[in-house]
Amino acid sequence: MEMESEDLGWLEADLDLHDDYIDEDFEPPLPEEEASIEQVYEHHQPEPITKPDLSIPDDHITDLETETLQPKKRLLNPSLLDSANVDDSVEDKRCRVDLGVNEADDEWMRYSPVREEAADVVEDVTERFISRFATDIDGDFMPVTAPDGDRVYAKLVKEEVEDKVKKLEVKGRFEGLMMEPISVLMQKVEQKELQKALEASVSTQIDTDLLETPVVTEQLWVDKYSPNSFVELLSDEHTNREVLMWLKQWDSSVFGTEVKSTTDDVLSALKRHSSVSQQKKVYNKSNFGRSKEFVPNSGTFGERNHFNKENYDSHAIHELHNKKIKDSGPPEQKILLLCGAPGLGKTTLAHVAARHCGYRVVEINASDDRSSSTIETKILDVVQMNSVMADSRPKCLVIDEIDGALGDGKGAVDVILKMVAADKKSDTGTENNIQSEQSGKTSSKKKRKDTPLLRPVICICNDLYAPALRPLRNVAKVHVFVQPTVNRIVNRLKYICNKEGMRTSSVALTALAEYTECDIRACLNTLQFLNKKKEMLNVLDISSQVIGRKDTSKSVFDIWKEVFQKRRLKGVRKSIDGCRSSFNEFTSLHSLISNCGNYDLILDGIHENILQLNYHDPVMKKTVKCLNNLEISDILHQYLMRTQKMSLLVYQPAIAIAIHGVVSQVEKPNIQWPKSFHRYRMSLIEKVEALHTWHNKISPCISRHISTKSFVADLVSPLLHILSPPTLRPVALHLLSEKEKNEMAQLVRTMVSYAITYRNKKVDPLPGKPRNQASTDIQILSFDPPIGDFVNFEGYICNYFMLASAVKQVLSHEVEKQRILQSSINKSKDENERTNLSGKEKSSKPEHAPENTKTSISNLKNSSAPNRVTSAPANTIVSATASGRSATLSSEISKPSETTKKRSSGSFNFFDRFRKTSANGSQMTETVKKVPATSERDSRPVLFKFNEGFTNAVKRPVRMRDLLM
Amino acid sequence: MLWVDKYRPKTLDKVIIHEDVAQNLKKLVTEQDCPHLLFYGPPGSGKKTLIMALLRQIFGASAEKVKVENKNWKVDAGSRTIDLELTTLSSTHHVELNPSDAGFQDRYIVQEIIKEMAKNRPIDTKGKKGFKVLVLNEVDKLSREAQHSLRRTMEKYSASCRLILCCDSSSKVTEAVRSRCLNIRINAPKEDEIVKVVEFIGKKEGLQLPPGFAARIAEKSGRSLRRAILSFETCRVQQYPFTNNQVIPPMDWEEYIFEIASDIMKEQSPKRLFQVRGKLYELLVNCIPPEIILKRLLYELLKKLDFELKHEVCHWAAYYEHRMRLGQKAIFHIEAFVAKFMSIYKGFLIATFG
Numbered sequence A: 001m002e003m004e005s006e007d008l009g010w011l012e013a014d015l016d017l018h019d020d021y022i023d024e025d026f027e028p029p030l031p032e033e034e035a036s037i038e039q040v041y042e043h044h045q046p047e048p049i050t051k052p053d054l055s056i057p058d059d060h061i062t063d064l065e066t067e068t069l070q071p072k073k074r075l076l077n078p079s080l081l082d083s084a085n086v087d088d089s090v091e092d093k094r095c096r097v098d099l100g101v102n103e104a105d106d107e108w109m110r111y112s113p114v115r116e117e118a119a120d121v122v123e124d125v126t127e128r129f130i131s132r133f134a135t136d137i138d139g140d141f142m143p144v145t146a147p148d149g150d151r152v153y154a155k156l157v158k159e160e161v162e163d164k165v166k167k168l169e170v171k172g173r174f175e176g177l178m179m180e181p182i183s184v185l186m187q188k189v190e191q192k193e194l195q196k197a198l199e200a201s202v203s204t205q206i207d208t209d210l211l212e213t214p215v216v217t218e219q220l221w222v223d224k225y226s227p228n229s230f231v232e233l234l235s236d237e238h239t240n241r242e243v244l245m246w247l248k249q250w251d252s253s254v255f256g257t258e259v260k261s262t263t264d265d266v267l268s269a270l271k272r273h274s275s276v277s278q279q280k281k282v283y284n285k286s287n288f289g290r291s292k293e294f295v296p297n298s299g300t301f302g303e304r305n306h307f308n309k310e311n312y313d314s315h316a317i318h319e320l321h322n323k324k325i326k327d328s329g330p331p332e333q334k335i336l337l338l339c340g341a342p343g344l345g346k347t348t349l350a351h352v353a354a355r356h357c358g359y360r361v362v363e364i365n366a367s368d369d370r371s372s373s374t375i376e377t378k379i380l381d382v383v384q385m386n387s388v389m390a391d392s393r394p395k396c397l398v399i400d401e402i403d404g405a406l407g408d409g410k411g412a413v414d415v416i417l418k419m420v421a422a423d424k425k426s427d428t429g430t431e432n433n434i435q436s437e438q439s440g441k442t443s444s445k446k447k448r449k450d451t452p453l454l455r456p457v458i459c460i461c462n463d464l465y466a467p468a469l470r471p472l473r474n475v476a477k478v479h480v481f482v483q484p485t486v487n488r489i490v491n492r493l494k495y496i497c498n499k500e501g502m503r504t505s506s507v508a509l510t511a512l513a514e515y516t517e518c519d520i521r522a523c524l525n526t527l528q529f530l531n532k533k534k535e536m537l538n539v540l541d542i543s544s545q546v547i548g549r550k551d552t553s554k555s556v557f558d559i560w561k562e563v564f565q566k567r568r569l570k571g572v573r574k575s576i577d578g579c580r581s582s583f584n585e586f587t588s589l590h591s592l593i594s595n596c597g598n599y600d601l602i603l604d605g606i607h608e609n610i611l612q613l614n615y616h617d618p619v620m621k622k623t624v625k626c627l628n629n630l631e632i633s634d635i636l637h638q639y640l641m642r643t644q645k646m647s648l649l650v651y652q653p654a655i656a657i658a659i660h661g662v663v664s665q666v667e668k669p670n671i672q673w674p675k676s677f678h679r680y681r682m683s684l685i686e687k688v689e690a691l692h693t694w695h696n697k698i699s700p701c702i703s704r705h706i707s708t709k710s711f712v713a714d715l716v717s718p719l720l721h722i723l724s725p726p727t728l729r730p731v732a733l734h735l736l737s738e739k740e741k742n743e744m745a746q747l748v749r750t751m752v753s754y755a756i757t758y759r760n761k762k763v764d765p766l767p768g769k770p771r772n773q774a775s776t777d778i779q780i781l782s783f784d785p786p787i788g789d790f791v792n793f794e795g796y797i798c799n800y801f802m803l804a805s806a807v808k809q810v811l812s813h814e815v816e817k818q819r820i821l822q823s824s825i826n827k828s829k830d831e832n833e834r835t836n837l838s839g840k841e842k843s844s845k846p847e848h849a850p851e852n853t854k855t856s857i858s859n860l861k862n863s864s865a866p867n868r869v870t871s872a873p874a875n876t877i878v879s880a881t882a883s884g885r886s887a888t889l890s891s892e893i894s895k896p897s898e899t900t901k902k903r904s905s906g907s908f909n910f911f912d913r914f915r916k917t918s919a920n921g922s923q924m925t926e927t928v929k930k931v932p933a934t935s936e937r938d939s940r941p942v943l944f945k946f947n948e949g950f951t952n953a954v955k956r957p958v959r960m961r962d963l964l965m
Numbered sequence B: 001m002l003w004v005d006k007y008r009p010k011t012l013d014k015v016i017i018h019e020d021v022a023q024n025l026k027k028l029v030t031e032q033d034c035p036h037l038l039f040y041g042p043p044g045s046g047k048k049t050l051i052m053a054l055l056r057q058i059f060g061a062s063a064e065k066v067k068v069e070n071k072n073w074k075v076d077a078g079s080r081t082i083d084l085e086l087t088t089l090s091s092t093h094h095v096e097l098n099p100s101d102a103g104f105q106d107r108y109i110v111q112e113i114i115k116e117m118a119k120n121r122p123i124d125t126k127g128k129k130g131f132k133v134l135v136l137n138e139v140d141k142l143s144r145e146a147q148h149s150l151r152r153t154m155e156k157y158s159a160s161c162r163l164i165l166c167c168d169s170s171s172k173v174t175e176a177v178r179s180r181c182l183n184i185r186i187n188a189p190k191e192d193e194i195v196k197v198v199e200f201i202g203k204k205e206g207l208q209l210p211p212g213f214a215a216r217i218a219e220k221s222g223r224s225l226r227r228a229i230l231s232f233e234t235c236r237v238q239q240y241p242f243t244n245n246q247v248i249p250p251m252d253w254e255e256y257i258f259e260i261a262s263d264i265m266k267e268q269s270p271k272r273l274f275q276v277r278g279k280l281y282e283l284l285v286n287c288i289p290p291e292i293i294l295k296r297l298l299y300e301l302l303k304k305l306d307f308e309l310k311h312e313v314c315h316w317a318a319y320y321e322h323r324m325r326l327g328q329k330a331i332f333h334i335e336a337f338v339a340k341f342m343s344i345y346k347g348f349l350i351a352t353f354g
Helices: A002-025 A029-044 A058-081 A086-097 A099-104 A106-111 A114-129 A158-171 A182-202 A204-218 A237-249 A264-274 A296-302 A305-311 A314-325 A346-356 A372-384 A406-425 A430-442 A467-475 A486-500 A506-515 A520-533 A556-564 A571-596 A599-610 A621-643 A646-663 A676-697 A708-723 A738-753 A772-776 A787-791 A805-827 A831-836 A838-843 A848-854 A865-871 A910-920 A924-933 A960-964 B019-031 B047-064 B099-119 B144-156 B175-179 B191-205 B213-220 B225-238 B252-266 B270-285 B290-303 B307-326 B330-353
Strands: A141-145 A151-155 A335-339 A360-364 A395-399 A457-461 A477-480 A758-760 A781-783 A877-879 A943-945 B037-040 B067-077 B080-090 B094-097 B132-137 B161-167 B182-185
Touching: A237 A335, A237 A346, A237 A477, A335 A346, A335 A467, A346 A360, A346 A395, A346 A457, A360 A372, A372 A395, A372 A406, A406 A467, A486 A506, A486 A520, A506 A520, A556 A571, A556 A599, A556 A646, A571 A599, A571 A646, A599 A621, A599 A646, A599 A676, A621 A646, A621 B307, A621 B330, A676 A708, A676 A787, A676 B270, A708 A738, A708 A787, A708 B225, A708 B252, A738 A805, A758 A805, A781 A787, A781 A805, B019 B047, B019 B182, B037 B047, B047 B094, B047 B132, B047 B161, B067 B099, B080 B099, B094 B099, B099 B132, B099 B144, B099 B161, B144 B161, B144 B175, B191 B213, B191 B225, B213 B225, B252 B270, B252 B290, B252 B330, B270 B290, B270 B330, B290 B307, B290 B330, B307 B330
Parallel strands: A335 A457, A335 A477, A360 A395, A395 A457, A877 A943, B037 B161, B037 B182, B094 B132, B132 B161
Antiparallel strands: A141 A151, A758 A781, B067 B080, B080 B094
């Protein structure tokens, strides 16, 4: 009874202590409570909790003790109630009435100094049947944590307790043989039974936990010790904070204005660490900021909300402030993109942060179907719906490994982008959103796609620069994970090892962390494995021990850097470890390169960058060596491509390593992506393609003699010279002497036979179009198959004579005419003409015909014409071309300067005649316009090159027969 | 029309150089039949001209009426179908094609398309000339597999078809194929032969040639008739009344290689090598074959080199050219040669001048 009275006394005292307080402030309990919380923060702020996971702060332990105490209280309470102590019963009633308050004031209790004594008492009570293993105890037991953190199981011996109670009571105010009447005892037993049943039903989880404790070592340490609270995260503080801030920015839009950060999850993590007794109280949770339905799982820990808040470090306060400041709408960037190497804790951070902020995490990872339709519905689900089930927390979508499969990932990215875009459009608030949702439901699916994002979406990827993520990068808030410091990891590992009873040294752990490149997952897996094997972590031989070595495929840039950069060796050990370090270097490089696999790219990169390195090489021996190695790789590559002996690929990394041995430097290389070879290949293909097209255009009896090879090697340079003779005077055609005309004709024939013409590159790709623009913009006139490009080497000036643009224009017209002529001659099967124009005609191609239909080579329907035509020289052409040098470009009517030229052997110059007639004023247009209208091809070799829309300034009726004379 | 084409001999009788070969060919086909032929020789020596003249000799003028066809073929290769695009020149009697255009799929061209063509015996009313001629260009670029496929075709369809193969070097044609053909070597024309041709053209064009001018053209041409005639015409266009010391315009790419060579001679360092690489890329981009680049580069370098180094440099050039042919990325090998040369030359300079 002593104990009980003491206990009671303590309770009473406590209650008394706070009764005044409560009495005063009972009416508005909530604000006061908040104030108290604030107070607690104040209290805890100076105390830096940087490593909460490593050592449980003292107040934790004390808290835990109160925990252990509380069930005790409950056990004792029934008896208390029935103890017929009138004085006390009043108090008791009060106690009951104030249960909520009591609960709310738990923390006050925790800080009361009385507690220490109480803990001692508890110890006394439970010390009797204590064992480290639950199995050793038969009957009821409960786990208890001693002040030094040891966890034991204590048997609950009812009789003894009651015995003690009796004793105490004997000492106290009761008299009689039995302390209590039998009915009371019976009631007590019943109560106990009820209590037990309640316990069992309320927390099945805890029961299972209890059962599982002996097997707990089977659980993966990675899961077992995964951080559950925000403060436990090992990743970079800054990133953590940023992520949390971002999530917090959603609060106003997700939770409405009265947002409170509920952080029961943080608690749960802590709880796991402290491994407290699993008993619980059912508390009314309505007191806490966000109204929540009571769910057994989360509810068990709900009681510690305040406690958690104490533990809140500066982040939380920061958060609170932040929240107060930012109360308007979701954040600017609606998507968070976390990226970083595997094992750095991206997924963990996302989960913890989301839960911390009161979201229910919905994860989509690579194992799920990620086609765009599925993902869209999924996202819509997450974003719009609230589950009616127990957990009504808003959801937060975490898309893991978004860069994983390109095709699938892209679907997800597209959907998200669409939603973000929709958001931007209707960024006016929730009303609008609702509207759009409603309209989405009623209307077609198309409209549904415009649903904006209403819930946070966190995307996680390994490679930020994956092509699929390119659009996402622009709209998302990107956080790149950096490796946590080795120290942090080592501390954590040490803690875990201690917990698991594994002996390690921090040197070994540091080595392990470094070896795994701070991949926590890998570290833990390795440690667990070793622990299972009952092995010690060996510092020197870590590589053989670490079995969970992941396939680190680094980016090619890293590989090139590794190849070019010498690892700095620690000076003293260099001489001793020289051999081994070079061996290590070899293996690490080898695995690095073979993991990447893209040897071709790696070697290209080496080739690209090797000459930029600063290695000491007086007689270029090293360069020669490296290039020889590159040659070998190329030959090897070619060989195994040809023979398909892919097994030989394993020798490729060795080549890169050999180069590393030759040129690696301590200084940091400046590495560039190997563009030049790719560029070379692309432009080569382009040129070859151009050459082929041109080749096909040339008449076969010439082109058959030119191969691609001989073309550039032999032909181009002379051809360019020949095509631009410096002797050609830039004058009108009729001013040329006979000899010059012959030369001109020769030149034109050459151009025709090689299918070359001058062309205004910028504007008109079609032949036969007016060249008026060309006259204003002369520089653009150049060879049509751009043969000049083939000798246009960089930094080389070729000394070709440039023809005047006027000459070029004339030439291009002539070439055009010549083509028409040849094709028309081909058409007309006149044997005489063919013999006249022997060689030329053969080379003319039938392909010319179709394009000439445009230019309307036609004969007249004039009834009188046929006779004349047949008598006329066969190869007469009347061409009314518009080599207009006039700048009058007003509409389609411009002045044609008729460059008419008579071809072939006859000296009959049609041009002059025509000028005379036109001087009188001819109704040129009409005639000309009539021509295409009546155009009908028959065998008469009268040709018109017609440019529609051209007219003479002076109009005069002219007959066709005048033209044909 | 360029003089190269204008004065190309159309018949075997008109051939000026390789007259003996032409006469032999003429005799060969008098019986209206001939074995498979393999023409080989350096570019610009007149292989194609002879082949065309030979075809004309066999089939008459109708062989000159050719048309270009660009056909798409679907070849069924076991599990998949392969689409091939192939340009052919064909007359009624012969088909001319370039099987190596198909790259690594040339095997299918030989196995399917050529076989298909060879199978179909042309129907000839007179019963004579009951064969078709297939002219295959650039046989040396055919892959080994394609060449192996070819030899069976050559035997099996010899009744209905004759193959005329044409290549630069017979060394890359397999022994088996070579032994099934009558090999005709068309060597590069000698300089006096080129002079003869140039003078012939000059006479036809009515030009006055100063003495020694033709010889200079011939010398510059590197025994390629095509180039000789082209540069002759270039000279004519540049400046007609020829003067004796007239400049014969060089090839641009050769000039460029000359620049590269002087770059190399000026400085030997990785930095300079990097510049040279850029220039080499320029050349390669413009479809100049890497072998020719290497050869020309060696030529230019040798001109400036001390006597005792020449042998060594030649050796290495050959060495790297061989490796280039084994490999795929020509730039690696040319560059390696340049590096090697730089190394040798720098070593030599240090040894000589300290």
